[in-house]
Amino acid sequence: MPSLLLHIHLLLSLLLHLNSASPVSLRVAPPTTCAVPAPSPSLPVRRVRFWVGANGAGGASVVDRATNASCTPYFLGNLSKYAPAVSSLGFEVWTLGANATGPVATFNDGSSVDVGLGACVNQLRALYPHIAIGLCGATSAGALGVAARQPADYVAVLRAFFGRQTFTVDEVWTDFEVKSLSAGQTAGVNAMHALTQKELLPTFRYAGCEPRDSPYFSENCSAFVDAAPGVVVQASNTYWSTTVSSGWYKGFAALLQQEIDNIGGASHLSALSPSICPACATGGNADDALTMEELYARMDIVCAQGISDFSAFTFFEIVQGPHGVQDPQLGLTLSDRYFEALSYYRWGVKGRVTGRI
Numbered sequence: 258m259p260s261l262l263l264h265i266h267l268l269l270s271l272l273l274h275l276n277s278a279s280p281v282s283l284r285v286a287p288p289t290t291c292a293v294p295a296p297s298p299s300l301p302v303r304r305v306r307f308w309v310g311a312n313g314a315g316g317a318s319v320v321d322r323a324t325n326a327s328c329t330p331y332f333l334g335n336l337s338k339y340a341p342a343v344s345s346l347g348f349e350v351w352t353l354g355a356n357a358t359g360p361v362a363t364f365n366d367g368s369s370v371d372v373g374l375g376a377c378v379n380q381l382r383a384l385y386p387h388i389a390i391g392l393c394g395a396t397s398a399g400a401l402g403v404a405a406r407q408p409a410d411y412v413a414v415l416r417a418f419f420g421r422q423t424f425t426v427d428e429v430w431t432d433f434e435v436k437s438l439s440a441g442q443t444a445g446v447n448a449m450h451a452l453t454q455k456e457l458l459p460t461f462r463y464a465g466c467e468p469r470d471s472p473y474f475s476e477n478c479s480a481f482v483d484a485a486p487g488v489v490v491q492a493s494n495t496y497w498s499t500t501v502s503s504g505w506y507k508g509f510a511a512l513l514q515q516e517i518d519n520i521g522g523a524s525h526l527s528a529l530s531p532s533i534c535p536a537c538a539t540g541g542n543a544d545d546a547l548t549m550e551e552l553y554a555r556m557d558i559v560c561a562q563g564i565s566d567f568s569a570f571t572f573f574e575i576v577q578g579p580h581g582v583q584d585p586q587l588g589l590t591l592s593d594r595y596f597e598a599l600s601y602y603r604w605g606v607k608g609r610v611t612g613r614i
Contacts, residue, residue, distance in 0.1 A: 405445025
């Protein structure tokens, strides 16, 4: 009996201690692979975004300009095959310019409305309601400097530009490849992105999170995400090698680690979207014969870091094969293998593109 009373006393003491102690925050470790134990048939666990060139790639087009009333059959046919890998599409179609009064946003041809793109996007909405639509913009140093002085006007201009369209825009993407900015301009560009994220739409920004080259906006990626909370950085370091571990860059994983380090490590991973461009890697940094298992393993490397967003440049270039290479292996082209790997990353289950497990 004394032994039982002692045990009860110790248990009560422990409960009292736990009740009065400060709460402990437990960090759940990321999975070591992308696989999830019980995948939902309708709920992806991560996001994959694709840039879509304004005029497609290799002669492919997004909009059927003969009618200006639909997407091209080529675009729709490939999207029907690879849709499990796609969370959003960012169409590279608008330009940030400037006039005497401030920033200006137009389509790349200078127009303010694109009826054909609207018809295509509305067709995509009906076929693939899960796919978010982003519009990606480019600019010059001069126009960016003007907008940096007027961040609120920049957001107002974008709101008006998107509002004129015959379709709904879900995301803002920027590809502002300007490096040399003054401290004041850097602060202004950061404010542009922060306001867009806060007041307009989810915002995504292309950047090189590089330790060697001069950075865009004259700042590293960690400084940017601190100044523009919520904006996701589509980091391009991982463009430059498709190898496992060879070449000058020492492979994909080494470049991924550069991005993680430059953006500020684990505390900023929610703002990181590693980006690939299989057609961009060249020479000893290019491997156009990656196997399905090697590409699955590449996605597992990303998942093991706890990263839940990924980007790819561009939809059509991957469809057509990097450098035009398709390299069939076991009945799967290189395009099939890339899209299957990205689908595996998105869903946590294999075989949604290829039908194979």
